[in-house]
Amino acid sequence: MNKFFALTTALCLALGLNADNYMTKTGTVKFFSHTTLEDIKAENRKVVSVLNSSTGAMEFSLLMKGFDFTNQLMEDHFNESYAESDKYPKATFKGTVTDISKVDFTKDGSYTANYTGKLTIKDVTKDITGVAKFVIKDGKVTATSDIKVKPKDYHINIPATAGAKIAEELTVDMIMDYTKK
Amino acid sequence: MKKGILIILAIALMGGGAVYWYVFVLLKVEAKKLFNDYTQFEDSANKIYNGKVLQVKGQISQIDFQNNRYTISLATDDAMGVVLCEMDTTDNAQYAQLKAQSMIELAGFCNGLNFDVYLDRCKLVK
Numbered sequence: 001m002n003k004f005f006a007l008t009t010a011l012c013l014a015l016g017l018n019a020d021n022y023m024t025k026t027g028t029v030k031f032f033s034h035t036t037l038e039d040i041k042a043e044n045r046k047v048v049s050v051l052n053s054s055t056g057a058m059e060f061s062l063l064m065k066g067f068d069f070t071n072q073l074m075e076d077h078f079n080e081s082y083a084e085s086d087k088y089p090k091a092t093f094k095g096t097v098t099d100i101s102k103v104d105f106t107k108d109g110s111y112t113a114n115y116t117g118k119l120t121i122k123d124v125t126k127d128i129t130g131v132a133k134f135v136i137k138d139g140k141v142t143a144t145s146d147i148k149v150k151p152k153d154y155h156i157n158i159p160a161t162a163g164a165k166i167a168e169e170l171t172v173d174m175i176m177d178y179t180k181k
Numbered sequence: 182m183k184k185g186i187l188i189i190l191a192i193a194l195m196g197g198g199a200v201y202w203y204v205f206v207l208l209k210v211e212a213k214k215l216f217n218d219y220t221q222f223e224d225s226a227n228k229i230y231n232g233k234v235l236q237v238k239g240q241i242s243q244i245d246f247q248n249n250r251y252t253i254s255l256a257t258d259d260a261m262g263v264v265l266c267e268m269d270t271t272d273n274a275q276y277a278q279l280k281a282q283s284m285i286e287l288a289g290f291c292n293g294l295n296f297d298v299y300l301d302r303c304k305l306v307k
Binding site: 025046048061062063065066085086089090 | 227231232292293294295296297299301
């Protein structure tokens with residue numbers, strides 16, 4: 001079963017069998033690299049994600065070419081040389097909000113909960129854990145979290161000539177603007 | 182080799198940005214077929230379409246305008262999925278004339294499937 005069907009199956013199950021599911025096609029993932037030589041940031045605002053408010057199951061996927069950089073040349077290098085976006089077009093996360101019961105989806109407010117799951121970039125899948133903040137307002141759910149990612153852990157090899165300008169560890173921010181389905 | 186020479190000659194003779202889109206169009210495909218190819222065999226479709234300039238024909242299901250950029254959705258056989266085309270911003274006045282339900286052809290770079298099929302840097306062909 002390919003990733004698309006995995007996601008759509010999850011969504012269909014959500015839509016057809018479970019009233020506790022939330023979805024977005026306009027989630028945001030952005031990353032930031034800071035070195036003394038240069039700051040680099042990129043943002044992808046077309047992230048697809050599904051969250052089950054009962055089980056805590058959560059998935060998201062994004063196209064690597066959906067990252068917008070402030071510098072077009074940098075974007076081209078990222079896609080062609082580092083992320084190899086034609087060969088590995090998508091990054092995915094599949095996991096669970098382990099204490100989803102802390103979040104009251106029926107009541108406006110701000111909640112925090114832990115999550116764990118598997119992040120896949122290029123041909124590498126790694127376990128990650130983190131804390132997410134959930135803001136419930138007027139039936140909409142905004143989930144935010146940030147993690148640290150080392151490019152080399154995901155076979156993103158940066159040549160020595162560019163290495164001084166790119167941090168060994170990137171800050172990745174995730175913002176999912178869910179609506180109930 | 183001959184193809185490469187022809188491309189270089191075409192650019193040299195005609196020049197200009199508009200030529201770029203036609204010289205580098207590698208595949209013509211209907212929006213419905215493109216979407217079906219991706220949803221049925223994503224890995225194969227990635228190899229065929231990703232990173233290529235596609236000339237896509239389809240019926241406009243939705244037109245969005247945000248941050249000075251038009252995004253045109255082309256209908257597929259799937260009730261939820263579309264071919265989502267982010268337009269180049271240089272011809273916004275032209276895109277403002279487009280109407281939902283009409284048939285169009287556009288060319289753009291294919292980025293792959295993520296629920297919808299995404300094309301960016303698109304230009305209207307007709």
